[in-house]
Amino acid sequence: MKKKTSDDHSKLLEVVLAYRSSKSLMVALHYDLFTEIEKGRRTAEALGRRLGLDRRAVGILLDANAALGFLNKRGSRYANSALSKDLLVSTSPNYKGNNLKYQEQTWDAWSDLKSVVKTGAPRLSLLEWIHKDAFTGDYIKAMGDVARGPARDLAGKLGLGRVSRTLDIGCGPGVYSAAIVEKNPRIEAVLLDLPRTLGVTRGLLKPHRHSERFAYRPADFLTDSFGENEFDLALISNVTHCENEENNLKLVKKAYEALRLGGRLVIHDYVSDSGLTSPKFAAMLAVHLLVFTGRGNVYNLKEYAGWMRRHGFKDISHKRVGVGSIYPSTAIIGRKA
């Protein structure tokens, strides 16, 4: 085979076989093997006994994770690599396992891609996923894992000095409101989400040093009002990508009503270029949203600005968040005038 053909074939294989690496890591996380290894159960034998798993199968899975660089193997003993100690051991302050484990839960939805492309709709809507008992906690914690960095970045860019009351619409784990309150602890942050989600949010924010600054508002953001002239800043973070244009227009309209004159709406999300093919993360997210929400999508700056203008917002601008990360996002900001 000519070199170019061979390189091209390797590129194809890398994409097509990526699922083997993904699933090997996800299942190791599912059984919390990295944490167990850190606790001293260093062989397939010991891990199999402790977790009630097949010894040979565990050994094969551990070897795959060693090949991926997540474990070091010496004889029959395994140790965590520096990356795993930092990010994959559940007692580490930088633990990212919740998010990685949640990706495995979405595997079932992705398995339906073939039929979704035919019918245009997934078997389960996001709301049906959220109403599954085991799912909500994992989903919300998963978002918390990845939100802390961008939340700090965004809060630092908003100029919160004169803000006294904020509304976080579809707050999830509440990480964005937490970052806002950390910047200005005089702010009262109202967190709005479905009752089931808020049950998880309250638990996550209970130990926060400014926990008294949070108020919780159980609501359905599609059907309930957000109030009138109550807030200086409304945040819709990572919510618009779960919804279609019609629902997003409703959210923008209700946020406008809820803001005081001069108040700002901040829509924070992953934004694609006008051709919808970059950044790569956004194009892949669009497929994820197709299989996972059906009606969700990744939108571009022009669409966001158009929605805001249509409902009366002025001075529309945007700020980039998480520049340099693999999933940079954007805050689109408009003022109620």
Ligand SMILES: C[S@@+](CC[C@H](N)C(=O)[O-])C[C@H]1O[C@@H](n2cnc3c(N)ncnc32)[C@H](O)[C@@H]1O
């Ligand atoms: C992708 S998460 C975003 C969480 C958070 N804002 C962030 O940026 O990390 C979407 C959130 O919308 C909430 N949600 C979905 N449908 C909702 C509805 N109809 N009413 C209220 N909240 C809803 C979910 O419970 C979830 O917390």
